[in-house]
Amino acid sequence: MHEKKRKSQVEKSFRGGDLLKVSLSIEAEKFADWMGLLRRVNDIITPLGIDQEKIYTTIIDSDHISMLRFIAEKNAFKKFNVVGSWELGIDTEEIQKMLTEKFQIKNIVGTLDIDFNDPELELTLKLPKQKTKRHFYFTDLSTIHDPEYYIIPDLLFTAKVILEASVFKSIVQDCYKVSDNFSLWIGKNIQKLCVTAHYEKSLSYLAEIQDIIEIESEGEAKGNYNLSFIVDILPYLHNQITIHLGVDICMRIDFTLWGAQCSYIIAPRVMRDQKNEIAREVIV
Known part of the structure; x- marks a missing residue:
């Protein structure tokens, strides 16, 4: 026994x-x-x-x-x-x-x-x-690999926008047909999000997003970002998303995926000289 x-x-x-x-x-x-x-x-x-x-x-x-x-x-x-x-x-x-x-x-x-x-x-x-x-x-x-620990940076956001993921995905896809980068802008007390994309000097795209669930702005918010890093996560954006913006700082997109809480941060593109060469800002 x-x-x-x-x-x-x-x-x-x-x-x-x-x-x-x-x-x-x-x-x-x-x-x-x-x-x-x-x-x-x-x-x-x-x-x-x-x-x-x-x-x-x-x-x-x-x-x-x-x-x-x-x-x-x-x-x-x-x-x-x-x-x-x-x-x-x-x-x-x-x-x-x-x-x-x-x-x-x-x-x-x-x-x-x-x-x-x-x-x-x-x-x-x-x-x-x-x-x-x-x-x-x-x-x-x-x-095999040494662990790498990162902390989400504490950023001074001046605006927050909540909208349907489908609206954001549609605008991003439009911009990606025109350029490899896009700019977002929100004015103080203005209830819309403006998005622009430019292809050199021959083509420009402007969208004024007013299909917004909620928007808060303490002041102007703007930034220019590489679209490929946004396009990468589009298949995983569903339902509502929240976008946080400041003045030429990182953008943060909060969303849920099958119950998981996700925050995606992307650094802005920064113009460094008269040739408009792009220098990406390291976020850690």
């Missing part, structure tokens, strides 16, 4: 069982979108923090132009069991490719179990109407 009990405990330990440090369950499409968003900023995430309330990270792109703060509270998951607090490293490109390209889970109602037992991350994909479980194992990259 005692021998049988000891054997059961050994088998449970081998599988992880009660010794698992992180055991999560989530819709596969939701997790794939999260990985896709993170991947647009940086492939390697070190560290991805996990505690008993949330998973979180703040990352920056390799050119130091854009930054993303990502927080997914435990209520965004089907199951969320975490013992202690952990930091691990993941390759978002490998995970997203595995889910969306190799198994094409987009628009498929599948479930993903996520288990971490140092130093290995295990993803178990369960598709509807199938008993087969697919297991994928990833090494914790924090053992």
